Amino acid sequence: MSDTPRLTNYDLRDEIKAYWSERAATFDQSPGHEIFSEEERAAWHRLIVRHLGKGDGRMALDLASGTGVISHLMDDLGFRVTGLDWAEPMLERARNKAKTRTRAITFRIGDAENTMEPDNHYDAITNRHLVWTLVDPAKAFAEWLRVLKPGGTLLVIDGDFVNTTLFERTLMKLAGWGQRCGLLKSDPLHAPPGMMETHRSILSRVYFSQGARADAVAGLLAQAGFEDVVIDTDLGEIHRTQAKNWNVLKGMARATQHRYAIRAIKPA
Template identity: 70%
Template sequence: MQGHNHGLRDEIKDYWSRRAETFDQSPGHEIFSEDERQAWHALLLKHLGHGDERRALDLASGTGVISHLMDDLGYRVTGIDWSEAMLERARAKAKARGRAISFFVGDAERTMEASDTYDVVVNRHLVWTLVDPEACFREWFRVLKPGGRLLVVDGDFVNVGRAERAARQLATWLERAGILKTDPMHAPPELAQQHKSILARVHFSKGARADAVADLLKKAGFDPVAIDSNLRGIHRSQAKNWNYFKALARGLQHRYAIVAVKPE
């Protein structure tokens, strides 16, 4: 099993490294409007508060989108990712924007950070890719200071309801008919099969439902753990980047934020 997990983790690393070149071109990844930036700020402030120079660790930071949002709010941010290709873009953006954000290669499951170091740990669209979420959650618990907060932003991208499926099918038909514009490609087509293969083998291969993630966080020692399913502000601001039916389908997905506290 360990050999299987090691191979899968390498494959996930390779996949995201290959995605790096076009990652920021996808709506839902980079921030494309001030409205979206403000919606993200509102979510972060709601669950984490202002930075006030507190230390924040952005796990699987990618090109640094969430790191920059945290920096906006006054956090001292460290971003780690195991894709050097992603980090090259993250560092370039930070330099261009004059941001003092530290980015380095690291593993979300074994951060190599000291215990009780960070006031906040945050990640976006990481949990659904995890091979061993229980080990990861214990690690995140360890690096947080007592009273520190974890914010997970994720979703179930596997289970597709009837309404979402119908909206997607209609969007595809109307695009092919030339009635609707073709939306930006979320990922290069040649990587679709690799993504499908990876998804079939991760822990949440049946979908990362919020309650299942919350239960594992409680098992790791977090208390309290709360689920926030109201991401409508972010969705509304992002919806402008898709045609009507694609935006409708995305809005029907099971997306959520989970805030979890390390007890004092």
């Protein structure tokens, strides 16, 4: 037996990076990732403005930017956006999307837990569905506090993807049955076949393996030094627009999930 300690966190982070690199190929085909209607885009704009205001040329850092969906929403609103992701296949798609849409968004490779960005540099930081994947959220939140300007705002959009209600599980089982019988429309491709087991394995080993509940995330943000931490669970408008891309039962199930936005301020 080797006496060399196993670098568990390194191994897990490497797996997470590989997983999202592979997911890049179909990421934009999934409702809830890419935006499929102007109605949904407008709902996202309203959520962002509610917590960050209009961009007015302010600098924003979009962490785990993926194919650039949130980066483009921020750009729509007048922010000067830098997207950071550590999966090169995601960045390739993000850059191509920005080029096609003639957007002046900068995308570069980087680690959300160690951004290598300057101190006190950004007016706003955003991320969507990043927090549940973090190996060390306390370290990540301290890093985000560091690169925000005094008075700058963090907007986290995430959810608890572990704990489900009996009602949600029932709806999902019925939706699956309906699809198999041809009674309900099939879901858009969510991930390459066989990757759900990888997803479950990763989810079982991250910090929030028991579910990223909003109050727990908000508590860690406060411990990291953020103030005026506000939890917003009013994402129903966004979910209703996304539900139009699924069958009715899966759309109902999505509405039952614990999803949220959290706004937090760096002390001035």
